[in-house]
Amino acid sequence: MSAVAAQMQASCKISASAARIPTKQSAASRVALKALGKTSSKAVFASRPASYKRVQKALTVCEAAEEDCVGIYCIPYDLKTAAGAMPDTWKKPIVVAVSGAAGQISNHLLFMIASGEVYGKDQPIILSMLGSSRSREALEGVAMELEDCLFPLLREVRIGIDAEVVFEDADWALLIGAKPRGPGMERSDLLEMNGGIFAEQGKALDKVASKDVKVMVVGNPCNTNALICMKNAPSIPPENFHALTRLDENRAKYQLALKAGIFFDKVSNVTIWGNHSTTQVPDFVNAKINGAPAEEIIGDQKWLENEFTPTIQTRGGALIKKWGRSSAASTAVSIADAIRSLVTPTPEGDWFSTAVITTGNPYGIPEDIVFSMPCKSAGDGSYEVVEGVEINDWLKTKIAASAEELTKERECVKHLFGEMGGACEIGKEDTTLPGQVEAEI
Numbered sequence: 001m002s003a004v005a006a007q008m009q010a011s012c013k014i015s016a017s018a019a020r021i022p023t024k025q026s027a028a029s030r031v032a033l034k035a036l037g038k039t040s041s042k043a044v045f046a047s048r049p050a051s052y053k054r055v056q057k058a059l060t061v062c063e064a065a066e067e068d069c070v071g072i073y074c075i076p077y078d079l080k081t082a083a084g085a086m087p088d089t090w091k092k093p094i095v096v097a098v099s100g101a102a103g104q105i106s107n108h109l110l111f112m113i114a115s116g117e118v119y120g121k122d123q124p125i126i127l128s129m130l131g132s133s134r135s136r137e138a139l140e141g142v143a144m145e146l147e148d149c150l151f152p153l154l155r156e157v158r159i160g161i162d163a164e165v166v167f168e169d170a171d172w173a174l175l176i177g178a179k180p181r182g183p184g185m186e187r188s189d190l191l192e193m194n195g196g197i198f199a200e201q202g203k204a205l206d207k208v209a210s211k212d213v214k215v216m217v218v219g220n221p222c223n224t225n226a227l228i229c230m231k232n233a234p235s236i237p238p239e240n241f242h243a244l245t246r247l248d249e250n251r252a253k254y255q256l257a258l259k260a261g262i263f264f265d266k267v268s269n270v271t272i273w274g275n276h277s278t279t280q281v282p283d284f285v286n287a288k289i290n291g292a293p294a295e296e297i298i299g300d301q302k303w304l305e306n307e308f309t310p311t312i313q314t315r316g317g318a319l320i321k322k323w324g325r326s327s328a329a330s331t332a333v334s335i336a337d338a339i340r341s342l343v344t345p346t347p348e349g350d351w352f353s354t355a356v357i358t359t360g361n362p363y364g365i366p367e368d369i370v371f372s373m374p375c376k377s378a379g380d381g382s383y384e385v386v387e388g389v390e391i392n393d394w395l396k397t398k399i400a401a402s403a404e405e406l407t408k409e410r411e412c413v414k415h416l417f418g419e420m421g422g423a424c425e426i427g428k429e430d431t432t433l434p435g436q437v438e439a440e441i
Contacts, residue, residue, distance in 0.1 A: 096119075103328075124157055125155075129143070131159065174335060195416045197225075205233045212381075256308070342379075
């Protein structure tokens, strides 16, 4: 047997052994794992409701390595004639691609997505999960757990280590995986290392994803990583790229509620301006508590400027000191919140925070950086920047500092999207917020 055939046989056996068919399920919800690709190093394993045609395709792949079919590949059935098809009230399935899928954040987020908590209870999901050669077996374990949860909306699961395969036809790309800053590493080194990763992922999205794909970058430094990814995907609208600042908004809402002595659902109109770093600007000037200005309700300007603001800016590091790990669960919840804000209409008069391209923004923020601003959505995945938000002198100074940091970061990485010249002049101070500790690319 050739080396390639041996690899294919091994991949078929892995995928077949990972397939589990609950005895109480109908044929319509039975699951088969399919190995795709020319070699096991490029294979994607997909757990999916399998029509006879799909099973035959998978069988053909395995037969290239072994004459007899393996496990689930020996069971032909046709979903078209099976009971339990998707309800007519459900929407067309969407493909949600997730990088860093074996990491801590994804371990929370994937199950929220599959359950319908994120995209809605009528939105079938195809999960396409990207990992690395090191995390491949862990990805298979994640896929097995997803299978065992019997989520009705989860119609297909794919896992792989090749972005061009995993991102194919993606409607949403949640880019969570990134490498953490190591000992002695300067911020410029972190930008260069992760920038190269997001440049390649941008190219992959440009090549194989839906041209209307919505991209949410979580891996830090997420603002500039989002810019790099966007610049390497010129066929995708720049406004489709986001960097996550929703966790910072959620933290700000809680702290304001705690100070005011009310429940956090009474806090609205909170904006995070700028970079997802310690230069971010949590906006208490425009925030409201029970519909009234937060400054009036709290009545403590010194606390707002000197305690509230740095608390939000450094919350991630404080959590690590307490718990010994980064904020995985709350980050996953904030990703879900950020997506829901784009797929459901924004309540009248309110807004949400997300970092987006600044081109044409109404606040005089430098062009062509990814900067967090107040936005609202009609619920169709698009958004618009909210105009007319008050920028007083205190906010103006803080926003300018964060914009300056992002402009300098852009200068450090612009060679990664074909622009030359300039110099990397960011300081040695670490303003990058902690990401997931066990980051997986």
